[in-house]
Amino acid sequence: MEFTKNNSLDICCIKLKINISIFLCFLLVKLLEVKKIRARACIKCREYVKIQPDDPENQELIKSFEGNHKRHTLITLDIDEVKDQYKEVM
Numbered sequence: 371m372e373f374t375k376n377n378s379l380d381i382c383c384i385k386l387k388i389n390i391s392i393f394l395c396f397l398l399v400k401l402l403e404v405k406k407i408r409a410r411a412c413i414k415c416r417e418y419v420k421i422q423p424d425d426p427e428n429q430e431l432i433k434s435f436e437g438n439h440k441r442h443t444l445i446t447l448d449i450d451e452v453k454d455q456y457k458e459v460m
C-alpha cells in the first residue's frame with residue numbers, strides 16, 4: 371500500500387514538473403520575442419546598426435549612423451531581415 375501511495379505521488383510530481391517545464395518554455399519564447407533585436411538600416415548603402423535601447427553607447431552610434439546617412443532612406447526592421455543582405459556598422 372505504501373508503495374502505491376508513493377508511486378502515485380511520484381507521478382503527480384512528474385506531471386507537475388512537466389507542466390512547469392512547458393510553462394518555462396512558453397515564457398522563454400515570449401521573452402525572446404520581446405527581446406528580438408531591431409536594426410536601423412540604410413537602403414542606399416546597404417549598411418545597418420543594431421538597436422540596443424539600454425545601451426547609451428549604442429544611442430550615440432545610431433545618432434552618428436543617422437547623421438552619416440542623412441540624405442539616404444533609413445528604415446527600422448528586425449535584424450533577421452538585414453543581417454544577410456546588409457553590412458553591419460560597429
Ligand SMILES: [Zn+2]
Nearest residue numbers: 412415439442
Ligand atoms: Zn546611406
